[in-house]
Amino acid sequence: MKSFLVWFQLMVLATLPCLAVAKDVQDAQVGFPPKSTMEAALIRGENVYKRYCVLCHGVEADGQGRAAKQYDPKPANLMRSPYPSVYKEMIIRRGGEALGRSKFMPPWEQELTDEQISDLVQYLGTLVKPQ
Known part of the structure; x- marks a missing residue:
């Protein structure tokens, strides 16, 4: 029985890279861009x-x-935000009150990963409309 469990674990471990490649191929077929773009x-x-x-x-x-x-003050109009990406990242991480802004803007540092915050800041940069 013990040898079967060892064999089974080895088979599972051997198929994990294949599953990861299959997921990447599946994502490509569905039209998802590669993770790093x-x-x-x-x-x-x-x-x-x-x-x-x-x-x-x-x-x-x-x-x-x-x-x-x-809320008073109202949430920021992110299409007209004059702040650089570094500031946006800080306010997302630490919340509004920590930066002398609205106490209603919560800190998201404990909820969001570094990647999510970085992706969000990049996305917010695409929303800003020239004034």
């Missing part, structure tokens, strides 16, 4: 935005989300 980062960033930010900042990132009416 800028396009992939923007797609992931948009997904993070839709899950964590849209309620306050709105679908159009104009600060007019469904919950925006409850």
Whole structure:
């Protein structure tokens, strides 16, 4: 029985790389960009935005989300944000109050991974409209 378990574990371990390659091939067939591309980062960033930010900042990132009416000051209009990416990353990580802004902007450092924050900041950069 012990030899069967050892054999089974070896077989499972031997197939893991194949499964990873199969997943990459499947993603390519579906049309997902490779994980490391800028396009992939923007797609992931948009997904993070839709899950964590849209309620306050709105679908159009104009600060007019469904919950925006409850807050004073209102959520930032991210399409007109003059702040550099470094600042955006800090406010996402630490929250508004830590940077002298709205206490209603929560810190997301414990909720989001470094990759999610980086992807989100890159996505936010695509939203800024020239003034």
